[in-house]
Amino acid sequence: xxxxxxxxxxxxxxxxxxxxxxxxxxxxxxxxxxxxxxxxxxxxxxxxxxxxxxxxxxxxxxxxxxxxxxxxxxxxxxxxxxxxxxxxxxxxxxxxxxxxxxxxxxxxxxxxxxxxxxxxxxxxxxxxxxxxxxxxxxxxxxxxxxxxxxxxxxxxxxxxxxxxxxxxxxxxxxxxxxxxxxxxxxxxxxxxxxxxxxxxxxxxxxxxxxxxxxxxxxxxxxxxxxxxxxxxxxxxxxxxxxxxxxxxxxxxxxxxxxxxxxxxxxxxxxxxxxxxxxxxxxxxxxxxxxxxxxxxxxxxxxxxxxxxxxxxxxxxxxxxxxxxxxxxxxxxxxxxxxxxxxxxxxxxxxxxxxxxxxxxxxxxxxx
Numbered sequence: 172x173x174x175x176x177x178x179x180x181x182x183x184x185x186x187x188x189x190x191x192x193x194x195x196x197x198x199x200x201x202x203x204x205x206x207x208x209x210x211x212x213x214x215x216x217x218x219x220x221x222x223x224x225x226x227x228x229x230x231x232x233x234x235x236x237x238x239x240x241x242x243x244x245x246x247x248x249x250x251x252x253x254x255x256x257x258x259x260x261x262x263x264x265x266x267x268x269x270x271x272x273x274x275x276x277x278x279x280x281x282x283x284x285x286x287x288x289x290x291x292x293x294x295x296x297x298x299x300x301x302x303x304x305x306x307x308x309x310x311x312x313x314x315x316x317x318x319x320x321x322x323x324x325x326x327x328x329x330x331x332x333x334x335x336x337x338x339x340x341x342x343x344x345x346x347x348x349x350x351x352x353x354x355x356x357x358x359x360x361x362x363x364x365x366x367x368x369x370x371x372x373x374x375x376x377x378x379x380x381x382x383x384x385x386x387x388x389x390x391x392x393x394x395x396x397x398x399x400x401x402x403x404x405x406x407x408x409x410x411x412x413x414x415x416x417x418x419x420x421x422x423x424x425x426x427x428x429x430x431x432x433x434x435x436x437x438x439x440x441x442x443x444x445x446x447x448x449x450x451x452x453x454x455x456x457x458x459x460x461x462x463x464x465x466x467x468x469x470x471x472x473x474x475x476x477x478x479x480x481x482x483x484x485x486x487x488x489x490x491x492x493x494x495x496x497x498x499x500x501x502x503x504x505x506x507x508x509x510x511x512x513x514x515x516x517x518x519x520x521x522x523x524x525x526x527x528x529x530x531x532x533x534x535x536x537x538x
Contacts, residue, residue, distance in 0.1 A: 183280075183302040191292075194502050205500045211518040211528055212504040214338070214368075214480045216402035218454060218521075220437070221447035224403070227440040228433050238432040245430075248439050249410060253382055258415040261422060264429045266367055266396040266409030271297045272421045273330065273392060273411075277361050278303045282329035287315045289340050289509050291365065294332040303329070313474050313482075314342030317352040324360065331356065334365040335381070336372060339506050339516045341476020343372065346379040353388050361417075363392040367409075368478040370400035370448060371455055375477070382412045389414045397434075399479060400451045401441040406434035455479045458519035465529040469536060474514075482506065482514045489515045492535055499531040 177185055193212030200208060220228075246257040263269040270293050278284060280302035286294040288310040298305050304327065308319045314337050324331075336343040344352075349364075356362055364381040372378045381393045396409035408430055411421065441447070462481055466473050472484040485492055493505045493515055504516040517528065 181302060183299045187296060187299055191508065193504050194497070196502065199497060199500070199502060203498065203500075208500040208502065209520060209524045209527055210502040211520050211524060212502045212516075213404070214399060214478065214518045215404045216399060216451055216479070217458075217519070217524060218402060218447075218451055220402045221441060221444045223444050223447070224437045224440050227436050231433055231436050234432060236432075237428050238430060238435055240428050242430055242435055245408075245410075245435050245438050245442075248442050252442060253412060255382075255385065255412060256415070259385065259412050259418055261411045261413070261418045261425065262430050263394075263409045263411065263425075265398055265407040266365065266394040266411070267293050268407075268425075268429060269392075269394050269409060269411045269421070270294070270332070270363070270365070271300070272424050273361065273363055274298060274301050274303070275424045276420045278329050281327065283325060283327040284330045284332065285320055285323050285328060286332040287320070287337070289313055289337070289511060290315070290332065291334050291338050292508065310340075312342065313337075313340040315344060317344065317348055321352065321355055324357070328360050330361045330363065332363050332365065334367070335379070336368045336477040338367065338478060339480065339504070339509050339511070340474050340482055341478045341480060342474065343375075343378060343477045345377040347377070349379050349381065350384065353384065353391060356390070358388075358390050361390050361392060362388070363394060363411075365394050367394070367396045367399055369395060371452060371479050372477045373452055373456070378477070385412060385414065389416075392417060397438050397441060400448055400455075401438070402447070402451065403434070403437055403441060406431070406437055408434040408438050454521070455519050458522065458525050461522065461525045462517060462519065462529070465525075465532075469533065480504075480516050480518045482511065482516045484514050486513055488512050492532075495535045496528075496531060499535070501528050501531050503528070 196208045242262045246260045250257045274297040278301050283304040283306050284298040285306040308323050392413040394411045398404040474482045506514050506516050
């Protein structure tokens with residue numbers, strides 16, 4: 172007797188496709204036998220972790236014990252940084268973990284979840300996993316169209332995802348527009364502002380720190396991560412700031428010990444290392460200029476970005492260019508699954524990594 176195991180899954184999960192991450196370096200090495208490979212695909216920090224973080228990890232030896240399930244030391248450090256009480260903080264295994272917690276805690280098959288076209292791939296994944304209805308609002312100039320999102324709200328709407336800056340496009344929303352939007356969303360609808368790339372936005376007076384609005388909007392959740400500017404993607408740690416009642420509910424569905432001991436120690440140290448963050452941001456700004464100038468020289472259009480990545484438009488399906496770059500040992504990110512088949516997303520690397528990408532791309536385009 173045979174059983175169709177896929178038929179046993181819930182409808183939402185059965186229809187899902189696994190998240191497609193940027194190709195790992197060792198995978199490309201196995202496939203093509205290349206020795207010198209650079210990865211500009213997953214919006215990681217090219218500087219690597221700070222030395223203070225590496226020292227802290229090296230001194231953490233008691234790995235036979237479970238970590239602090241409440242993350243007391245990290246919550247205390249985050250509370251001090253954001254000037255909030257610790258009961259407003261929820262820790263996640265990366266900020267992706269928080270997105271899933273929110274969907275599980277608030278959304279059912281009877282609800283709708285709203286997010287923008289060309290927004291983070293995890294939003295549709297967590298929506299479909301809980302069996303909710305997707306409402307995908309067409310983008311405006313590659314970013315969130317806030318008036319259109321408001322117009323899309325129905326009596327079934329339970330959750331709205333907004334990334335600021337947006338991934339993969341790098342577009343951003345200004346302070347007055349975003350606050351006006353929040354003022355017009357009914358208070359029974361949860362609004363999650365995903366600020367994974369917050370630290371990279373500098374010299375923009377009108378860019379909002381949404382965490383400052385927590386007392387104004389009880390339905391607001393703000394997520395941040397240590398995976399980007401803090402250089403801890405491999406340790407998987409992020410957090411959210413919200414009303415204490417929301418944090419209480421999220422902690423009811425949070426998995427026990429979802430943050431490991433090394434991640435908790437590293438995040439506390441990283442949070443205090445302001446020199447490292449400054450170097451990361453400065454390096455990113457320099458690399459962004461390097462790529463934009465190169466694209467201008469090549470006559471390529473790109474989407475101005477406030478993240479640590481940039482999307483470039485080849486005005487034709489970009490798969491062949493992506494594959495040619497792979498063969499040259501350069502991993503970037505195709506974004507056809509985001510509805511952008513003509514674009515590639517390039518993470519900002521070091522100066523030498525950016526130069527190699529530019530040189531290889533120029534060779535490919537000249538053929």
